Amino acid sequence: MPSTGPAIVVDKLCKRYGALKAVDNISFTVKAGEVFAFLGPNGAGKTTTAEVIETIRVPTSGTVTVLGMDVTKRKAEVVRRIGVLPQNFSSFDRITVRESLQYYARVFGCRADIDALMDLTNLRGKSAAQFSTLSGGLKQRLGIAVALVCDPEIVFLDEPTTGLDPHARRQVWDVLKGLKGRGKTVFLTTHYMEEAELLADTVAIISNGRIVAIDSPAKLTEEHAEQMRLTLKSIDSAAVALIRNLGFYPVPKGDDDLCVPVKTPDDVRRILEEIQRSGLALGGLDVRKPNLEEVFLKLTAETPAASGQERAA
Amino acid sequence: MTPRIIVANLGVRLKSFYRERSAMFFTFAFPVILVLVFGTIFTKPEHLHLDLAVQDLSSSEGSARLLAALATGDAFKVMAVPVAVDATQYAKEHRLNLLLVIPKNFEALQKQRLTGPHAGVPVSLTYVYDPSSTSVDTKIRLLDGIVASVNQKATGSPVAIALVAASILPERYRFIEFFVPGIIAMAIMTSCLSNALNMHAELHQKGILRKLATTPITRADWLASSIVYQLILSVVSTVAILLVSYFVFDVQLHIGIWLPLILVVEVIAFVGIGMLLTPFAKEAESASAVANAFLFPMMFLSGTFFPVEMMPGFLQAFAKLLPLYYVNEALRASMIFVDDAATLKYAGVTAAFAAVVFVAGTFRTRWDEGT
Numbered sequence: 001m002p003s004t005g006p007a008i009v010v011d012k013l014c015k016r017y018g019a020l021k022a023v024d025n026i027s028f029t030v031k032a033g034e035v036f037a038f039l040g041p042n043g044a045g046k047t048t049t050a051e052v053i054e055t056i057r058v059p060t061s062g063t064v065t066v067l068g069m070d071v072t073k074r075k076a077e078v079v080r081r082i083g084v085l086p087q088n089f090s091s092f093d094r095i096t097v098r099e100s101l102q103y104y105a106r107v108f109g110c111r112a113d114i115d116a117l118m119d120l121t122n123l124r125g126k127s128a129a130q131f132s133t134l135s136g137g138l139k140q141r142l143g144i145a146v147a148l149v150c151d152p153e154i155v156f157l158d159e160p161t162t163g164l165d166p167h168a169r170r171q172v173w174d175v176l177k178g179l180k181g182r183g184k185t186v187f188l189t190t191h192y193m194e195e196a197e198l199l200a201d202t203v204a205i206i207s208n209g210r211i212v213a214i215d216s217p218a219k220l221t222e223e224h225a226e227q228m229r230l231t232l233k234s235i236d237s238a239a240v241a242l243i244r245n246l247g248f249y250p251v252p253k254g255d256d257d258l259c260v261p262v263k264t265p266d267d268v269r270r271i272l273e274e275i276q277r278s279g280l281a282l283g284g285l286d287v288r289k290p291n292l293e294e295v296f297l298k299l300t301a302e303t304p305a306a307s308g309q310e311r312a313a
Numbered sequence: 314m315t316p317r318i319i320v321a322n323l324g325v326r327l328k329s330f331y332r333e334r335s336a337m338f339f340t341f342a343f344p345v346i347l348v349l350v351f352g353t354i355f356t357k358p359e360h361l362h363l364d365l366a367v368q369d370l371s372s373s374e375g376s377a378r379l380l381a382a383l384a385t386g387d388a389f390k391v392m393a394v395p396v397a398v399d400a401t402q403y404a405k406e407h408r409l410n411l412l413l414v415i416p417k418n419f420e421a422l423q424k425q426r427l428t429g430p431h432a433g434v435p436v437s438l439t440y441v442y443d444p445s446s447t448s449v450d451t452k453i454r455l456l457d458g459i460v461a462s463v464n465q466k467a468t469g470s471p472v473a474i475a476l477v478a479a480s481i482l483p484e485r486y487r488f489i490e491f492f493v494p495g496i497i498a499m500a501i502m503t504s505c506l507s508n509a510l511n512m513h514a515e516l517h518q519k520g521i522l523r524k525l526a527t528t529p530i531t532r533a534d535w536l537a538s539s540i541v542y543q544l545i546l547s548v549v550s551t552v553a554i555l556l557v558s559y560f561v562f563d564v565q566l567h568i569g570i571w572l573p574l575i576l577v578v579e580v581i582a583f584v585g586i587g588m589l590l591t592p593f594a595k596e597a598e599s600a601s602a603v604a605n606a607f608l609f610p611m612m613f614l615s616g617t618f619f620p621v622e623m624m625p626g627f628l629q630a631f632a633k634l635l636p637l638y639y640v641n642e643a644l645r646a647s648m649i650f651v652d653d654a655a656t657l658k659y660a661g662v663t664a665a666f667a668a669v670v671f672v673a674g675t676f677r678t679r680w681d682e683g684t
Binding site for chain 2: 146
């Protein structure tokens with residue numbers, strides 16, 4: 001029975017582990033039928049928030065309602081109406097793809113169309129393969145099929161493409177686009193901007209346990225990413241201080257790359273001239289128009305001082 | 314508890330077990346191998362001879378009769394020692410713990426005993442022995458017995474006291490009959506405890522528990538599935554042990570209604586203990602360590618391999634705190650002694666224990682991690 005109200009309402013949610021505040025007083029609403037992407041760096045509190053909503057963890061304070069039901073009081077009813085792909089999905093090693101789907105269908109007590117699920121996730125050719133023999137991409141696709149086994153109203157996908165090669169990632173995205181087309185409410189946790197930009201109706205960005213922005217990808221980009229992004233490739237860490245002295249805020253990216261938000265082509269020229277003057281070697285560069293990644297980097301950037309120390313060390 | 318979920322879990326567990334051939338081998342073959350090894354060591358006394366070295370310096374008709382008497386029955390296998398050697402030296406060199414010397418004038422001394430001035434003086438036989446040997450006392454006692462019997466026959470006096478054996482058991486009872494119920498109980502305990510802990514560690518490590526936490530499976534469902542699964546394995550392993558014992562060692566134990574009932578309460582008790590211990594076994598390594606810490610003391614102190622009565626008093630008291638002791642006693646009471654009252658007593662204690670750990674286990678096995 002589809003619900004007419006909001007799919008998920010999170011109100012002043014806190015989750016502590018001892019002294020650590022993993023989730024710090026966050027509130028948001030997920031509308032029925034939308035794809036809601038929860039973005040954040042590793043350790044920001046994405047998975048903890050998702051697991052509280054999925055009924056796996058109990059909140060320290062605050063309330064979470066799913067389809068109008070409090071997750072701490074009506075766990076048994078909530079779990080029957082949601083489908084969850086946990087982070088690093090795993091299943092019983094010696095059990096085949098078809099048997100895994102049959103198992104979860106029995107556990108939920110529904111008549112699932114196993115063949116249709118395997119078609120949707122492109123697993124038909126692997127129906128007799130045991131879980132331990134599947135590649136990472138196939139395992140994730142089985143995880144998604146398992147999450148969909150009883151046609152849930154809300155689907156939770158926790159980092160569905162982490163650790164997958166680009167080809168496998170695109171296959172998973174195709175499956176997710178299919179879900180979106182069927183009007184499912186999807187709660188997607190990811191740290192891939194491209195994924196959120198491609199699939200999400202609403203994006204919430206979480207950093208250090210707090211939500212720092214929430215809106216549609218287009219509006220977030222419009223509002224926060226007035227800047228272009230200059231990427232300096234294979235550059236010495238000494239460049240961090242150099243660029244900061246010019247009044248910019250470089251953010252380390254990967255092993256030796258630096259990402260610098262800039263406003264005008266003239267900013268790019270100034271930075272490059274400074275690098276040339278200092279004699280620092282530069283492996284390459286890239287200038288990009290504003291996108292969600294800019295917003296993300298801007299909103300989740302560490303303080304410049306801390307970032308510089310980390311890089312120098 | 315939902316039967317549908319229990320059946321689904323059972324299907325997955327049994328398929329995994331069947332497809333994991335090494336697990337299957339160790340679950341069923343290990344107890345069977347134990348029965349074969351211990352059975353072979355302890356159940357064939359007809360092959361068990363004690364060697365008796367004899368130096369026959371007399372080589373007479375009388376000494377031949379004595380040698381024949383020594384070789385009668387199963388007790389001794391007589392080994393001849395050359396007459397030309399020194400007996401003590403020979404025993405030392407050949408590490409013999411008992412060497413009997415029949416003197417050269419044995420025949421003559423026997424005749425003197427009957428008539429003449431030395432009538433009534435017994436004929437002395439010397440034995441050379443090694444007092445540090447553990448089996449020599451038994452051999453000397455056996456030798457004494459045979460000599461006494463020879464004396465009694467030689468004097469022609471009738472037997473004054475004869476012993477008649479009457480067993481307290483309805484049928485013949487050997488070590489193997491004592492041993493088999495212990496192995497049945499031990500195999501079930503090991504399988505229940507290790508599987509409960511290893512399964513939990515594996516599910517935890519792989520993150521499957523996190524997925525199961527978002528399904529309608531409850532703790533009671535999980536516990537009930539494990540119990541039914543272990544019960545199936547227990548029946549198969551018990552049947553295997555009983556068949557091997559019967560066909561190889563002719564072990565005939567009483568199999569009645571008590572046996573399945575005891576199996577059920579034992580499985581519930583040990584799956585329950587396993588569930589209670591899962592918080593200490595989140596990785597495969599800690600799971601085996603925790604399992605072994607419980608299995609080994611239980612195995613050796615609960616009367617599985619030898620009777621509890623053989624242990625010092627304080628260990629006997631300790632054994633009575635261990636659930637496996639009651640399972641062993643219940644199985645033996647029902648399968649060997651066919652004593653319903655004793656079976657009821659010991660099975661009752663096991664059942665009470667099982668009920669407590671089952672209830673505690675349903676509370677303790679948490680899906681919710683870190684809450």
